[in-house]
Amino acid sequence: xxxxxxxxxxxxxxxxxxIDGRAHEFPAGLTILEACQRVGVQVPFFCWHPGLSxxxxxxxxxxxxxxxxxxxxxxxxPVADKMEVITNSPKVxxxxxxxxEFTLLNHPIDCPICDKAxxxxxxxxxxxxxxxxxxxxxxKLRKAKxxxxxxxxxxxxxxxxxxxxxxxxxxxxxxQQDLVMAFRGDRQLLTTAPGQRLDxxxxxxxxxxxxxGALTAKDFRFSMRAWELWATPSVCPGCATGCNIxxxxxxxxxxxxxxxxxxxxxxxxxxxxGRLIYQRVHHNRLVSPMVAGSPASWDAALxxxxxxxxxxxxxxxxxxxxxxxxxxxxxxxxxxxxxAGEDLRTSRVYLVGAGEGWRDDxxxxxxxxxxxxxxxxxxxxxxxxxxxxxxxxxxxxxxALLLVGxxxxxxxxxxxxxxxxxxxxQGAPVxxxxxxxxxxxxxxxxxxxxxxxxxxxxxxxxxxPAGQARPGWGIAARLGxxxxxxxxxxxxxxxFSEARDKVTLMSGADWGKAEMPVQLRFANSRG
Amino acid sequence: xxxxxxxxxxxxDELPTESMPLNMGPSHPAMHGTVRMVLEVxxxxxxxxxxxxxxxxxxxEKEAENATWTQxxxxxxxxxxxxxxxxxxxxxxxxxKLLGIxxxxxxxxxxxxxxxxxxxxxxxHLTCLAASAMELAALTVFFYLMKxxxxxxxxxxxxxxxxxxxxxxxxxGVVADLTDDFCPKLRxxxxxxxxxxxxxxxxxxxxxxxxxxxxGIGIITRDDAIGWGLTGPVGRSAGLAxxxxxxxxxxxxxxxxxxVPVGSKGDNFDRYAVRLEEMRQSMRILEQAMDLLxxxxxxxxxxxxxxxxxxxxxxxxxxxxxxxxxxxDGIVVPPGEIYSFTEGGNGELGxxxxxxxxxxxxxxxxxxxxFANLAVxxxxxxGLFVADxxxxxxxxxxxxxxxxx
Numbered sequence: 001x002x003x004x005x006x007x008x009x010x011x012x013x014x015x016x017x018x019i020d021g022r023a024h025e026f027p028a029g030l031t032i033l034e035a036c037q038r039v040g041v042q043v044p045f046f047c048w049h050p051g052l053s054x055x056x057x058x059x060x061x062x063x064x065x066x067x068x069x070x071x072x073x074x075x076x077x078p079v080a081d082k083m084e085v086i087t088n089s090p091k092v093x094x095x096x097x098x099x100x101e102f103t104l105l106n107h108p109i110d111c112p113i114c115d116k117a118x119x120x121x122x123x124x125x126x127x128x129x130x131x132x133x134x135x136x137x138x139x140k141l142r143k144a145k146x147x148x149x150x151x152x153x154x155x156x157x158x159x160x161x162x163x164x165x166x167x168x169x170x171x172x173x174x175x176q177q178d179l180v181m182a183f184r185g186d187r188q189l190l191t192t193a194p195g196q197r198l199d200x201x202x203x204x205x206x207x208x209x210x211x212x213g214a215l216t217a218k219d220f221r222f223s224m225r226a227w228e229l230w231a232t233p234s235v236c237p238g239c240a241t242g243c244n245i246x247x248x249x250x251x252x253x254x255x256x257x258x259x260x261x262x263x264x265x266x267x268x269x270x271x272x273x274g275r276l277i278y279q280r281v282h283h284n285r286l287v288s289p290m291v292a293g294s295p296a297s298w299d300a301a302l303x304x305x306x307x308x309x310x311x312x313x314x315x316x317x318x319x320x321x322x323x324x325x326x327x328x329x330x331x332x333x334x335x336x337x338x339x340a341g342e343d344l345r346t347s348r349v350y351l352v353g354a355g356e357g358w359r360d361d362x363x364x365x366x367x368x369x370x371x372x373x374x375x376x377x378x379x380x381x382x383x384x385x386x387x388x389x390x391x392x393x394x395x396x397x398x399x400a401l402l403l404v405g406x407x408x409x410x411x412x413x414x415x416x417x418x419x420x421x422x423x424x425x426q427g428a429p430v431x432x433x434x435x436x437x438x439x440x441x442x443x444x445x446x447x448x449x450x451x452x453x454x455x456x457x458x459x460x461x462x463x464x465p466a467g468q469a470r471p472g473w474g475i476a477a478r479l480g481x482x483x484x485x486x487x488x489x490x491x492x493x494x495x496f497s498e499a500r501d502k503v504t505l506m507s508g509a510d511w512g513k514a515e516m517p518v519q520l521r522f523a524n525s526r527g
Numbered sequence: 528x529x530x531x532x533x534x535x536x537x538x539x540d541e542l543p544t545e546s547m548p549l550n551m552g553p554s555h556p557a558m559h560g561t562v563r564m565v566l567e568v569x570x571x572x573x574x575x576x577x578x579x580x581x582x583x584x585x586x587x588e589k590e591a592e593n594a595t596w597t598q599x600x601x602x603x604x605x606x607x608x609x610x611x612x613x614x615x616x617x618x619x620x621x622x623x624k625l626l627g628i629x630x631x632x633x634x635x636x637x638x639x640x641x642x643x644x645x646x647x648x649x650x651x652h653l654t655c656l657a658a659s660a661m662e663l664a665a666l667t668v669f670f671y672l673m674k675x676x677x678x679x680x681x682x683x684x685x686x687x688x689x690x691x692x693x694x695x696x697x698x699x700g701v702v703a704d705l706t707d708d709f710c711p712k713l714r715x716x717x718x719x720x721x722x723x724x725x726x727x728x729x730x731x732x733x734x735x736x737x738x739x740x741x742x743g744i745g746i747i748t749r750d751d752a753i754g755w756g757l758t759g760p761v762g763r764s765a766g767l768a769x770x771x772x773x774x775x776x777x778x779x780x781x782x783x784x785x786x787v788p789v790g791s792k793g794d795n796f797d798r799y800a801v802r803l804e805e806m807r808q809s810m811r812i813l814e815q816a817m818d819l820l821x822x823x824x825x826x827x828x829x830x831x832x833x834x835x836x837x838x839x840x841x842x843x844x845x846x847x848x849x850x851x852x853x854x855x856d857g858i859v860v861p862p863g864e865i866y867s868f869t870e871g872g873n874g875e876l877g878x879x880x881x882x883x884x885x886x887x888x889x890x891x892x893x894x895x896x897x898f899a900n901l902a903v904x905x906x907x908x909x910g911l912f913v914a915d916x917x918x919x920x921x922x923x924x925x926x927x928x929x930x931x932x
Contacts (some may be wrong), residue, residue, distance in 0.1 A: 107844045111851045118855055126845065127852045131830040134843035226854055521855065 017083040032074035032085055033061050044096065044125045046211045047101075047163035048075035052172055058163050059099045060125065063087045071072045071095055073506040093129070106141040106186060107212075108158045115220065116213030118227035119520065122161060141186055149191075150178070150198030152272055153207060153215055155444040156457050157189045160214035166206035167189070173269050173362070174200035182505070190214065201364065204272045208258055217256070219276060224255045227521035230460035233260055237327065237442045237448050239357070240367040242451030245270060247278070247443055247462035249517070253438040254278040254443060254463060265455065271364050281443050284426050287467025298437075298468065300372030302475075306482035308418040309344060312400030313483075317345045321398045323389060324379065325405025326353030326369030329459065330506070331495040332472030333378045336404050339476045343483045347382060348394035348398070350389040351375050354406075365452055370442070372449030377505045403429055404472065405439065422475055424466075439472055440465035446492040447471070448509070454508035462517060546574050547914070553582045557662050557917045560899075560927030564920075568913060576908040578901060582925035585792075591891035595857025596622050596698060601890065604692040607929040609654040612683065614929075615696035616640045620777060621867035621878035622698045627858050628827055635823040636700035637778045642713075642816050644778075645809040646683060649720065650676045651872030651924075652802040654762070659799070659921030660731060663740050668727045675723040678716045685709065697834075698858055699827030710817045717810050724806055731799070741796035745907045745919035748793055755906075756899040759874025760805060761923060764790035764797035771870035783815045798922040801871035810914040824828065832858055848878060857886025873897040873924055895929040 013028045019041055026035045036043045046058035056073035056208070063074045066084035073094060074085070086092060104126065111117045143157035162181065167190075170178045178200055179505040180193045192198060198206065207217045229248040236257065242248040243266035245257045257278050259270040267377045289301030296304075322340040324333055340349050353369035369375075376383065384392075392398045393412055400418040406425065413419055421433035430436040442449075444465040450456050465471070473495045477488045489495050493511050500506045546569040552558030562583040569573040587606065591599050603618045604611040619640075623629050657672035680690050685706050687695035695701055731737045747757065752765035762769055770787040772780040788804035790797030826833045831851045839846035860882040868877040877894030900923050908916060 104844050109842070109844050109847050111847050113845075117851060123848045123852060126848045127831065130845070131849060132834070132845065133830065133839060136844040137842075 015081040015083070016080050017079050017081070017085060019085045020087055026079050028079070028080050031074075032063060032065075032077050032079055032083075035064075035079050036085075036087060041087055041114055042128075043074055044129055045075055046121060046125070046161060047165060048371065049165055049168070049209055049268075050373075052165060052168040053208075055164055055168070058103075058161070060096060062092060062095050062099075064089055066372060079440055080113075087258065090381040092299060097130050097132070100126055101135070103161050104130075104134075105136060106158070107161070108140065108145075108156075110156075110213065113125075114159065114213035115216045115222065115226065116210070118225060120213065121211035143189055147191070147216075148431070150203050152204050152276075153198050154218055154221060155190065156214050156216070157191075159212050160190045161212055162188055162190065162212045163211055165209040165211065166215055169209055169269075170198070170200060171204045173205060174202040175362070176200040178203075182266065186439065194497050201271050201273065201360070202269060202362070204275050205259070205269050205329065208268075217275075221254045224250055227519070229255060229520050230462070230517035231520055232460045232517045233515050234443065234459045234462060235324040235370065235451075236270060236274040237370040238271070238277045238368065239265065239371060240365040240372055240452035241363050242370055242449055242453075242457050243274055243363060244457065245274075247284070248520070249443075249462045252463045256282055265395060265451065265453070265457075266363055267365065271362075273364070278443065280425075281441050281463075281466075285466040285469070286423060286426050286430055286436060286438040287469065288438060289468065290430065292432070292434060293431075298470075298478075301435050301437055302478055302482050305420045305437065308400065308420055308434055308477060309402060309479070311484055312418055313344050313346070315399075318348070319397065319399040320344055320346045321348040321350060321389070321392065321401045322346060323350045323352055323401060323403045323405075324375060324383075326351060326367075326375045328371060328375070328405040328472060329442070329445060330371065330378060330450060330456065330499055331447045331492045332372045332405070332476070333375050334499040334503075335473035335476035335489065336402075337378055338487070339480050339483075339485070340402075342487075343480050343485045344402070348384065348392070349379060349382065350384045350386065351379055352386040367452065370451070371449040373452060373454055374448070374506075377450060377503050378499060381526075383486070403433075422472065424469065437475055438465075438467060438469035439475070440469045445471040447473075448511075450506070454505070456506060458512050458516075460515045491503075528800060529633065541601055545569070550849045551916060553579075557920065559658060560925050560930070562920075562925060562927065562930075564904075564908075564916065566908075566913065566916070571912045571914070573908050573911050573913060573916070576905055577777065580898075580906050583931040585928075585932065587893065587932035588891055591888050593887065595854075595886045596860060596888065597853070597858060599888070600694045600696065601692060604694055606895065606932065607872055607876075607926045609926060610651035611691065611693050612640075612643040612647035612695060613869065613871045613876065614650070616644050616778075617867070617871060617876045618878055619696045619698055621865060621880050622858075622860060623822050624867045625863055625865045625882055626698070626832065626858070628699060628832065631827050631829065632700055633824045633827065634779070635704075636825045636827075638816050638820045639701050639705060639825060640696060641684060641778050641783075642813060642820075643686065643693075643701075644707075645812050645816070646679050646713075648809045648870075648872055648917050649806045650679050652806050653724075654681075654930065655921070655924040656727065656799065656802055658684075659918060660727070660737070662917045662921055663737055664735070665731060665737060668730050671723050671726050671730075675720045678719060682716060684712055685712075685719070689852065697826060699829065699832040702826075704825045710793050712882045713813065713817065717813060721807075721810060724803065728803060732803075738796065740915070740918050741799060741922075742794060743792070744795045744911065744915050745772060745922065746792060746794045747903060747907060748912065751903065751906070752793070755903045756905060759871065759896050760801045761900045761901070761903075763788065764801045765780040765793035766790060769875075771788070771868055771875055773821070775868070777869055779816075780812075782819065783812045785809075785812050793920050794817060795922045814900075823916060848902075859884065859886055860888075866894075868894065869895055871929075872931070873900060873926065876929075893929075893932055895932060897923065898930045901925045901930055 045061040056076040062071035244260040244262040359366035421436040552563040563579040603614040661669035687693035749766040836848035862884040874896030879892040881890035883889040
């Protein structure tokens, strides 16, 4: 059909339709539901999802079309020329209400204990489109309440409204047939396929798309009421893909990460591994500057670090190394590159990071660092590798080292005369260092990562840094001051602007606008 | 300045003095509601006055932006805290107007709102007169009137559960019906209140000491009343016959027969007399309202506005969801703005509210009548004696909670 309507100029054919008495023009091939959304006409739905196929099972989006004998599902019906759609006739509203009444008939009275309450589509649609008292006082049909369907997910079959979104996420995103429907009528239920468990690497997306609280994440279950969370846009630091996420935190504790739509990167999805990566933010952190293994003030620790580094530099800059990590933000990388070049006057700058891991052709990259691309752009061709570092440590070329960021450091630190470490976590480097300084993590800073496609993506601080930790660029500036540098930075945006001006391949990047955390209760668009 | 210079001043026949600043308040027994007046006095005479408000500022308008529409009722209780019901009603009417459900509020609820509102108007005036009489040394009158106020508050406590901060009104009606024997009790209380007011009237109206402090003091002309935006008993005592209940009837006020008393001189005594008569008129309204009180529900029948019954909430998913949405998200008021005004204890109590379509106000501005009423003191007090500040301020009846918000 689309081929026939194709105009000779190559532009897609347009169709003229009337929605609720108003004429509109849309490209052919659009569904009525999408057309309604484009012009702001409210049509409710459960089973339709913009990232999935449309099975038209929930019958919530029914609309009337003039000349059609009965209401049709708008999510499934493409727009056609001269079509006249009515979304708010008494008949449509009545059908919608009847469908909701069916859906609610056996729905358990779980809102007070349900994780989805507050962001639940059933609550929203009932309130928006029905809002009538129950007419049924019979008992409800009971089903299993706690079904352990997978590594990360629990199923409550009573709450399920049988929309099949989760089944389609498994089939179409993870490409594994893990979930199926069983039985018929009011006994129909969602379950795992025979011999299968919901263990695919994208299983937690089923929890996001579940319009009700039928599928819940073991990690988040019963830990926090959804409306008390504050959402901050950010980027997943789990691998080089850089999935766009929202950090959901309350009272300075991150409770979950959920994917944020970016059609060019991750669409609506993210992997389970990435979702759980936030746990590291609250685990085993270095919370105070340390000098010779004891907590110290920032001033004392910075002075001692500067003394050690200046001593090594003045003796011989060739034996002083700076190790940067591909886990660091562009701003931290730029500031430390500048410190290494201008103030420590060393060319021995190494780039390390997390090792290679598993990959797939959906979202997961083998490179488990979020900012390898950015590090290479900023560090340039002179960056040395982890293998170089190993060799230089073992051959004794290096006598002093400034180790920044999280990394699997290979090689022995024992031969070094002086070691200054900036890191977010406790561990062997902190234990071996003369001076260790606490570094703020990705969820605690404003900054940017450059993903594998070369997209520079913004991070926003969702929570304050743990303990006395500080953003890396700030520590670099203070170390620089202590070493007599003539430069400093007031904020991350300043570092970013300078990096963009100096690094040719970052010139198109935009810092974007500041995003404040929004409490989900007040983010009216949700649920 | 030597005595020689002083002899040339116009006031040379009085004691030669220099003007001096004198602080009254914010902590002063007669400055109830916490207000500060910086007087410039020459001897006993007031040359100029600077009325400073804000000591009771509680960010009502800002707080309202972070509360659901329903959660604002307790804040309105604390505006004019001697007539909380009138604030409850005024605020509820504003939100109902923006929701477009004024006509759907059940008639019984409207009558109940009139009843509790008029009781509150009486308690408001009783407090004003009692406190002012006490400040002029008529302590017996204070006790008589306060006792009457307590009888009325006991009745309001009976229907709302709270003596002062009632939070009894809801968007779409009132939270609970009147108690079974409310009307007989109210008739009995009104009889006693009427007697108490008659006693106070006898003790004050023909009392030489009282009249000397009130007559001809603090005169406000009708033009001033219009110019300064004075409403309520203060405006009416100046001859401005403006009463929202008569001029822009709301609820069911157009069904009652009552008079709007108006003063002729605009002095303190007129303000006293107007309040005295208004209480009698309120009692007239109360008696008519009790006679006409229809049966029926007291809350609008709309699951998107009124909380469902607890029995339904615990036993059906529909009402559970409605309860959840109303509590967590709040009543969804369509985007728009509205100014709604009612006759409060002190005059025109206005609410200007703006909704952005969420469960909380985008803006909730109060037009507090006593803010405008108090402003006129800057003009009225100069030329009077320091002792006149007390009855004049008392008759303006500034309520800190309402004026400062």
